[in-house]
Amino acid sequence: MSYDRLPDQITGPMTPAQAKTLRNLAAAAYQEKQFEPDLTRREAAERIDALKREIELANSF
8 A cells, every 4th residue: 555645545535436425415314514515535534424323323213
């Protein structure tokens, strides 16, 4: 693994796959404002994880 690319993997723009996942999860959680097109990969990953946890919690009731 090349550590030269690591900063891009963290601070680079979110990937198209992340954008699609985040948009779908935000809609499913009725939180469309969670999707912003200019997020970094790290920010997108954090929001995706948070929305997944929230949806999982809501489905547990």
